[in-house]
Amino acid sequence: MQNKDSKRSRTWVFIVVAVVGMAFAGWWWKGRDAAAEGPAGAASAASGASAGRTLGGRFGRSGPQPVSVATVQRRDMNVIVDAIGSIASANTAVVRAKVSGELRALYFHEGQPVKAGQVLALIDPKPYEIARDQALATLARDQAQLENARADLARYKDLVAKDAAPRQQLDTQQALVRQLEATLLSDQAAVDNARLQLSYTRVTAPIAGQAGLKQADLGNNVTPGDANGILSIAQTQPAAVVFAVPDARLARIRQQLADKQPLAVQAWDRERKLLLAQGAVASTDNAIDASTGTIKVKALFANKDNSLFPNQFVNVRLQLDRLKDVLVVPSAAVQRGAPGIFVYVIADGQVSLRKLQILATDGDSTAVQGELKPGDQVVTDGADRLRDGGKAEVIKAPPAGASAASGRGRGHGGAASAAASGEVSGTAVSGGDRSRWMERVPPEMVDKLKAMSPEDRRAWLQEHRASAAGSAPTN
Structure with missing residues (x-):
């Protein structure tokens, strides 16, 4: 009985000794690893604590949200309506020949301004000069016949008064005179028409504007039925801009037009960087586009510098009101x-x-x-x-040229704000004494930051700030 109790006691002692030995061995190996890590391990632990303080103090769950x-x-403030419009010339004319003939001369330069009434081209005038001369000859012949008939009429009147000629002969002569007078009127009309046709051989500009490209070359036979004509003229002074605005704005626009109050309009380029021209609303369309719920508005621009071209797209800013x-x-x-x-x-x-x-x-x-x-x-x-x-x-934007030291006086989170906004200069990073923001950066990153260029350094700091802010919950 005693032997059994003795064996049981030795067994429990062995178990206790084994457990204690295993605990001691684990403690010894843990201490060995810590000793092997040495200062690096302590620095890593410190950097973790520093990073935790950074995230917690500036962007962490307990800190306030940085805002601008x-x-x-x-x-x-002006009430502005933005729209996209296209330039339309105030008037456009296709210059066509009014008589048929050979194109003998061109008196304009393509793309250059022309004046109203300016001669642009010449059609061979010889056939029309001949027609004019024929009409003049016919007029002269009939005019001579009329003068002779009037002289005979005067004699017949004298003879009838003396009862030396019958009354019927006088009446016949009077009818002949009236007939020749009518013929003379017809001949005069023929002369005027011949002169008009001759004048059409000199093609003139119907309006002032900018000449387009020529559509006919010298030596071509031109006719009034030519679809393209000789050239086209676009009147760009003034120039018109047509654009669409929501129909909800129509009442205000019509009220301003009825009160004779100008509605200022600006035309900007595609990038909205260059102001091309300034004008005013001239009129509106007579119906709303049901498919888009908009109405077309036309504005006129003086366009003295010819900066606006027909069919050009522009960004339009309509000043509808002023609050x-x-x-x-x-x-x-x-x-x-x-x-x-x-x-x-x-x-x-x-x-x-x-x-x-x-x-x-x-x-x-x-x-x-x-x-x-x-x-x-x-x-x-x-x-x-x-x-x-x-x-x-x-977060306040620093003045130009501010140093990193200025961020150290901002109190809580001031250094992190300076780093995120690019206030940290290369001098501050490479300096001998570490600033407060460097204390919040893991030690292993300090040397890397010193070696970075200023642009790469700012990018890393901003990315670090963004990732830290992204992990923070909504307040």
């Missing part, structure tokens, strides 16, 4: 969501949602009406992670 802001203003003394915010600050249309306002780091109504938009500015007042700071960048009642930190 702009100030609400109260001022006048007086309204609240204006950047268009980037206006948000749309479940609450409707709103902006985020920052005051002492506190975020508040303000609902509003849009009155008009002009490029980067929007006129609004709502729970705002001049001087309020509205969020223009970073609003996607904000909520009403949350916290936010305003």
Whole structure:
């Protein structure tokens, strides 16, 4: 019995010793690995803690959301309607020959301006000169016959008065005189027509404008039935721009036209960088396009410098109205969501949602009406992670030439903001003393950052900031 108890006791002692030995062996190997890592392991642990502080303090779950802001203003703002239009000449004329014949001369330069009445071409005039001379000869012959008939009529009147000739002969002579007078009128008309046809051999410009390319060459036979004519002339001073606006704007446009108030129109190039011309609305179409819900509007431009060409596409800006003394915010600050249309306002780091109504938009500015007042700071960048009642930190753009040291005085998160916005200069990175932002960068990245170019360094810092911000939850 005692032998059994003794064996059982030795077994438990062996088990306890084995467990203690395994625990000691594990402790020894763990200490060996830590010793092998040495300073590098400690630096890695420190860098992890530093990175954790960076993410937690600047972009972490407990820190405020970095945002950019702009100030609400109260001022006048134009109500602008943007559209795409095409240039149309005020008048376009296809110059055709009015008589048939050989084209003998051209007196214009293609693409150059011409004046109204200017001679542009000459058609062989010889056949028409001959026709004119024939008409003049016929007129002279009939005129001589009329003069002879009138002389005979005078004699017959004298004879009848003396009862020396019958009355019937006098009446016949009077009829002959009237007949020759009518013939003379016809001959005169024939002469005028011949002269007119002869004048048509000199082709003149019906309107002033810009000449197009010639459609007939010297030596060609031209006729009035030629489809292309000799050339075309486009009147580009003034030039017209036709564009379409929503039919909801029609009432205001017609009211302005009825009140004789000019509606200013600007024509810009395709990239909206160059202002081509300024003009005013002249008229509207007489019907709304039912398929698009728009109506065509025509504006006239003086076009003194000929910067507008027919069929040219331009970006049109129509100033429909001018709002007086309204609240204006950047268009980037206006948000749309479940609450409707709103902006985020920052005051002492506190975020508040303000609902509003849009009155008009002009490029980067929007006129609004709502729970705002001049001087309020509205969020223009970073609003996607904000909520009403949350916290936010305003990032201010540094002045030109500011050094990295200026970011060290910004308090909480100031260094990270400087790094993200490109305030860190190459000198600051390569300097002997490490600035606060470098303390938040893992040690193994410091040497790499020193070796980078300024552009690559800024790109890495911005990417680091973006990835850190992306891991933060919405406040």
